[in-house]
Amino acid sequence: MPTIYDLKPKFQQLLQPIVNKLAQAGYTPNQVTISALIMSIIFGSLVALFPANTALLLLLPFVLFIRMALNAIDGLLARQHNMETKLGQLINELSDIISDTALYLPFALIENTYAPFVIIFVILAIVAETTGILAMVISHHRAYDGPMGKSDRAFSFGLLAILLSFSTPTYLINCLLAVLMILSLLTITNRCKAALSVN
Template identity: 50%
Template sequence: MISIYELKPKFQQLLMPIVNFLHNKKVTPNQVTISACLLSILTGVLFYFNTESAWIYAVIPVFMFIRMAMNAIDGVLAKKFNLQSRLGKFLNELTDVISDTVLFIPFILLVQTFPVSVVIFIALSIISEMAGVISESVSGGRRYDGPMGKSDRAFLIGVIAILLLFSIPLQPYLHFIFLAASLLICLNIYKRVINGMEVKR
């Protein structure tokens, strides 16, 4: 099944001027990673306390794109200039989970029916990333299988925010959206486990 993650190589190429600029300014991958997390927390807090304000639904999709860019930049910066570190591995995985959780929690306030669907979505998102990380220790390769991987989830949240921005009455159906997305995450967990058991040669 197609995942936005498959577009990552082309996206990284477009970001190369920014990567080179940041390297020239002595910015490290870990600084980019931490900055992305702090911005995610700030956006999540603003979202939580402004769910009834229209402007926040314009901010969210823009920030989701910026966050995806920053997530790609820190990786390219580390690999291209040999700046990988053990701390960077921890930060990369932990900050992604923290960021997702903080950005998704406010939707609990918007779901009119079965708000626990958002909790299920968040929990499965965390399990999905755990499955990807565990596969690295088992087979030597981090798994990013879709559908509904990290980039897909960011895209989904951005689309939901845009629809809400234009006053499309989505709230009565949000729980269906999160439950459907959760089923797709279950599929990606299965794929990551199965593919993660294959030893890389």
């Protein structure tokens, strides 16, 4: 099923000059991954502390974009410059789950959102990523199937942040969250199928 993840190759091409400069400067993929993780935790904490701050909500799409860029950069650094390690894979997978939780769970504290929907969505996101990882155990291929993968979640919550900052009616916000939950369930199903279908 189509997902924003399909655009990753073109996005990586745009980031190639940055990757080359970081490699020349001696930066490692793990440093990039941890930087994205720290940024996510700090910003998510700010949203949790100041859930009514419109400026933070408007800034979130840019933070999510930077996080996606850093996530692409660490992979390119690892593959292109022979820096792939088991520790790097572990840090990468764990940081994705922690970052998602840190950035999205604070939405439960925002007045116009229905907190249980946000919490359920975050749980489903964790399950989706865990399913993708388990696919490696079963089929030796990481499952990235959508329609609600990491990039799709970032886009959706960036949009949600913008809608919230412009006082979008509560029922529309929660309808969007309900749709995101349904798409997350479909993602989990698709990743299970992908894991079981590979010979």
